Amino acid sequence: MKIKIFYNNDPGERINHDFFSDKTWESYPFSSFHHVLNTLGIEYEWSNDKKDSVKILDIGSFAVEENLDKLEEFIQTYLNEFGKIILYTAQEPILRKDKLYLLNKYDNLFIMDIKYSENPFHERYIPFPFLFVRLMNNFLDVTELTPHIQLSNYDTKLHDFHNLKARWTPDKFATQYYLNDGPLGDNNLITYQRPENLNSLRLRISIYNFFNETPVSKKYMNHVYDFLTNHPTVVLQPDKTIYARYRYHPQYIYDETYYSLISENFLPELTWLNNLEVTTDEISIEEILNNFYISEKTIYPIMQGHPFKVIGNPGNNYMLEKLGFKLFDEILNYDYDLIYSPVERIKQAVKSCETFCRGQYQKHYKEIVDKILYNQKHLMNINSSLWENLKQKMLKNLRIYYES
Amino acid sequence: MTIKIFYNTLPGQKINGLKQEAGIWEHPPYTSFHHILNTIGIQYEWSDNPKESIVVLDIGSLPYETQSEKIDSLIEDYISKFGKTILFTSQEPIHPEKIHEVLDKYPELFVMDIRLSNNPTHDRYIPFPSLFARLTNPFCNILDLHPIVDTWSVKKPNTFNNLKWRWTPDKFATQYALNKCGAESQAIISYQKPGDHYSSEHLNQIIYDMTSHRYDMTDFNDKIFPGILKFLHSMPTISLKDDKNFNVLYRYHPKYIYDDTYFTLVNENFNYGVDDLEDPISISENYFYISEKTIFPMLQGHPIFVIGNPGTHYMLDQLGFEIYDEILSYDHDLIIYGMDRVERGCNNVKHFDVADYEKYLIQINKKIQHNQKLLTNKNSKLWSKLKDVMETNIGKYYEL
Numbered sequence A: 001m002k003i004k005i006f007y008n009n010d011p012g013e014r015i016n017h018d019f020f021s022d023k024t025w026e027s028y029p030f031s032s033f034h035h036v037l038n039t040l041g042i043e044y045e046w047s048n049d050k051k052d053s054v055k056i057l058d059i060g061s062f063a064v065e066e067n068l069d070k071l072e073e074f075i076q077t078y079l080n081e082f083g084k085i086i087l088y089t090a091q092e093p094i095l096r097k098d099k100l101y102l103l104n105k106y107d108n109l110f111i112m113d114i115k116y117s118e119n120p121f122h123e124r125y126i127p128f129p130f131l132f133v134r135l136m137n138n139f140l141d142v143t144e145l146t147p148h149i150q151l152s153n154y155d156t157k158l159h160d161f162h163n164l165k166a167r168w169t170p171d172k173f174a175t176q177y178y179l180n181d182g183p184l185g186d187n188n189l190i191t192y193q194r195p196e197n198l199n200s201l202r203l204r205i206s207i208y209n210f211f212n213e214t215p216v217s218k219k220y221m222n223h224v225y226d227f228l229t230n231h232p233t234v235v236l237q238p239d240k241t242i243y244a245r246y247r248y249h250p251q252y253i254y255d256e257t258y259y260s261l262i263s264e265n266f267l268p269e270l271t272w273l274n275n276l277e278v279t280t281d282e283i284s285i286e287e288i289l290n291n292f293y294i295s296e297k298t299i300y301p302i303m304q305g306h307p308f309k310v311i312g313n314p315g316n317n318y319m320l321e322k323l324g325f326k327l328f329d330e331i332l333n334y335d336y337d338l339i340y341s342p343v344e345r346i347k348q349a350v351k352s353c354e355t356f357c358r359g360q361y362q363k364h365y366k367e368i369v370d371k372i373l374y375n376q377k378h379l380m381n382i383n384s385s386l387w388e389n390l391k392q393k394m395l396k397n398l399r400i401y402y403e404s
Numbered sequence B: 001m002t003i004k005i006f007y008n009t010l011p012g013q014k015i016n017g018l019k020q021e022a023g024i025w026e027h028p029p030y031t032s033f034h035h036i037l038n039t040i041g042i043q044y045e046w047s048d049n050p051k052e053s054i055v056v057l058d059i060g061s062l063p064y065e066t067q068s069e070k071i072d073s074l075i076e077d078y079i080s081k082f083g084k085t086i087l088f089t090s091q092e093p094i095h096p097e098k099i100h101e102v103l104d105k106y107p108e109l110f111v112m113d114i115r116l117s118n119n120p121t122h123d124r125y126i127p128f129p130s131l132f133a134r135l136t137n138p139f140c141n142i143l144d145l146h147p148i149v150d151t152w153s154v155k156k157p158n159t160f161n162n163l164k165w166r167w168t169p170d171k172f173a174t175q176y177a178l179n180k181c182g183a184e185s186q187a188i189i190s191y192q193k194p195g196d197h198y199s200s201e202h203l204n205q206i207i208y209d210m211t212s213h214r215y216d217m218t219d220f221n222d223k224i225f226p227g228i229l230k231f232l233h234s235m236p237t238i239s240l241k242d243d244k245n246f247n248v249l250y251r252y253h254p255k256y257i258y259d260d261t262y263f264t265l266v267n268e269n270f271n272y273g274v275d276d277l278e279d280p281i282s283i284s285e286n287y288f289y290i291s292e293k294t295i296f297p298m299l300q301g302h303p304i305f306v307i308g309n310p311g312t313h314y315m316l317d318q319l320g321f322e323i324y325d326e327i328l329s330y331d332h333d334l335i336i337y338g339m340d341r342v343e344r345g346c347n348n349v350k351h352f353d354v355a356d357y358e359k360y361l362i363q364i365n366k367k368i369q370h371n372q373k374l375l376t377n378k379n380s381k382l383w384s385k386l387k388d389v390m391e392t393n394i395g396k397y398y399e400l
Helices: A033-040 A068-082 A096-105 A130-134 A170-181 A201-211 A218-230 A285-290 A296-304 A316-322 A342-353 A358-363 A365-380 A385-403 B033-040 B064-082 B096-105 B130-135 B169-181 B200-211 B220-234 B280-287 B292-300 B312-318 B338-350 B354-359 B361-376 B381-399
Strands: A004-006 A045-047 A056-058 A085-088 A109-112 A142-144 A159-163 A246-248 A257-263 A308-311 B004-006 B045-047 B056-058 B085-088 B109-112 B142-144 B160-162 B187-189 B250-252 B263-267 B304-307
Touching: A004 A033, A033 A130, A033 A385, A033 B361, A056 A068, A068 A085, A068 A096, A096 A109, A109 A385, A130 A296, A130 A385, A170 A201, A170 A218, A170 A257, A170 A342, A201 A218, A201 A342, A257 A296, A285 A316, A296 A308, A296 A365, A308 A316, A308 A342, A358 A365, A365 A385, A365 B033, B004 B033, B033 B130, B033 B381, B056 B064, B064 B085, B064 B096, B096 B109, B109 B381, B130 B292, B130 B381, B169 B187, B169 B200, B169 B220, B169 B263, B169 B338, B200 B220, B200 B338, B263 B292, B280 B312, B292 B304, B292 B361, B304 B312, B304 B338, B354 B361, B361 B381
Parallel strands: A004 A045, A056 A085, A085 A109, A142 A246, A159 A257, A257 A308, B004 B045, B056 B085, B085 B109, B142 B250, B160 B187, B160 B263, B263 B304
Antiparallel strands: A142 B142
16 A cells, blocks of 8 residues: 555645644644654655545644534535545544544545544544654654653652643542542642633533532532632642643652652543443443543653553553553552543542552562563654554554545 | 663663763763664663673763773773673764774774764774664654744745854864855854863864865965964854754754755764875765764755765765755765865855755755655664664674
8 A cells, every 4th residue: 555645735734724723733834644654654655636645634623522513614625625534633532422423424534533442433433542653753742851760769759649730621620639638639749720710600510510420419519619719720840831742841750759640631421421321330341442542641751761550531551551561560559440430430549549658669669660661662662562553553544544 | 683781780771880981961870772772663671691781881972082091991891890892872973093993902892983884994893873863762862843944935034054053173164164255144154162171272273284174285374374263263153043052962943044044054073084095985984974963954854065074965865865956066075175175065055046946946845855754754764774784783792
């Protein structure tokens, strides 16, 4: 299969200059797709022939669920002009219901968002976990790592873990709430961002829905709202200014902690209320394999070389192991990982942090370092099984596009 | 062959010898060797058995040319303790004469500096152009590229950019030649005056050595050289506006130096002398040197014109890079005499005509993309070659 990427102005530039131009992290006419292929080591050519090439409609971080009508206008225009197109974002996941709607409605449409799926729910859904590539490609992200962090200072680390939450979301708020509900809140390196408009009805509803996937008392919710009102923004000191293309954490958050407690974004479709098909307390393995989401929040600490546990979508840690990463089960408990209920998963995850034992870290130090190096090599060595898997995944996606 | 890297404290950390090394850009216990293997895609394991594994003595930027006593002492320490050792730097080239000197002195030593050699001149000289790997590995360098620069405009305020961060005689010679031929006024230029650590006598000597390396010495001593010295004293430091602080681990250029110019005049370090009777091609094939100065503008996507060691473009061509001969003459490239090469290069730059750029706009942009892809696509001919070179090097280490 010879891969050709379509251009209509100049090779290397994006084909769509429209409503989506300011939705990508890089400004127009930058196109990320060929950079992704470069990092994966996939050969391609440029073509201005619509018939034999891959046409990419890059929507960046455009909020699909809120602007579906607008998006459909563009999809129709592009399908009319180019025939087959890939609705593409290397930045965000798109909700399953929206993907299903669009794919069922438009026969020549393919969708490639940043999820990973072993068995996608639709034959023209061709997801790819782009953040792995973004963090390794100099055109997509500026990744500032610390050449070497302190791991052997087991007697002088100040905190058990760090937990970074730069942007407010209901799941990060819930994590903060449960961290503060127990003994962990005061003793660890934790950041938190207050929401902008505390009295917004939408905000209150989102919190209510998140906490009430199994009904809780009014008194309990009042306590939650009080916490929302009173908890201040907590930032790292010192830190650098955050922006999407620049990935950086200060060295001390690694030097002073034993592990990273990662708050990965929760996908709305994987919450109890949004998926009525689930009847058990634990998510099925099939569901995990088909709905994996990973962002720089998880990848960066692994790359930096730190033990980690992820509070994210159900099965996040399971899936990392499935992708070849090693978990740190000598020192960290991941039993919460498959719990389907978001609140329960967060509660159990936070609870499991209370039992962390510094002595175990010291005892297993050599094994931990071996795992750290293994994970780093898995992420950074372009000949690792991870990168071979990613390359094959993209080739399979492109084959589906060409053969369909 | 299972490649094993030796450690004596912890895997992933540099070997603790009896004496402290210095000059590595990153703080100990950092070591870059396995990061380079990762970027090239070579699998390896860690081992604490020096007999079956690769022992790396990383000297960073410690120059063998002036610090041979200290480095010899480190080598002896390593060899006596671990046996076979690679004297390794992923940061600097070592002068060819010194490579032979140290290899002849220590039969269990291998040398891996940052050159590339098609025909290594010693069976234990195993160079590797590490800057290709360093620039794309976030553990070795932070690379701050601009997602896109303007290479399509034909109404740019300047013809070229020419950055000269640290004073060296070759950069000074370029500044002098650009000024003399009148090309300086068309360019975005940076230049740094020589530091105070140079004595006047030493400075005059190294400038003399550089600028007198020419075929025709008529009037040089009486007229030309005094003028050169006068230029040295009158030329001020020129910095880029809106620049960030220089740092060897952080690679960044402001966007306007690319948007506002048609090409980059790269001053690559002159780091080996070429005898007047030697063939520049065979010399460059043996000791090719490339640094971030050349790689960064190509990665960023800008046409380049390098004034460096003889045969630099010849070797870039061999590695698969395209040169921009529609708009620039590269006939300076194989000139043996250093000052003649610099002056011819500057004159070639002066003859750039924007009409040619406009005429060949599409071809130029195709070449830019070709070079970028060669550098960034991990399945490209360049990366396959780099992997082959490193595997051959490691094979030699294990076999000898």
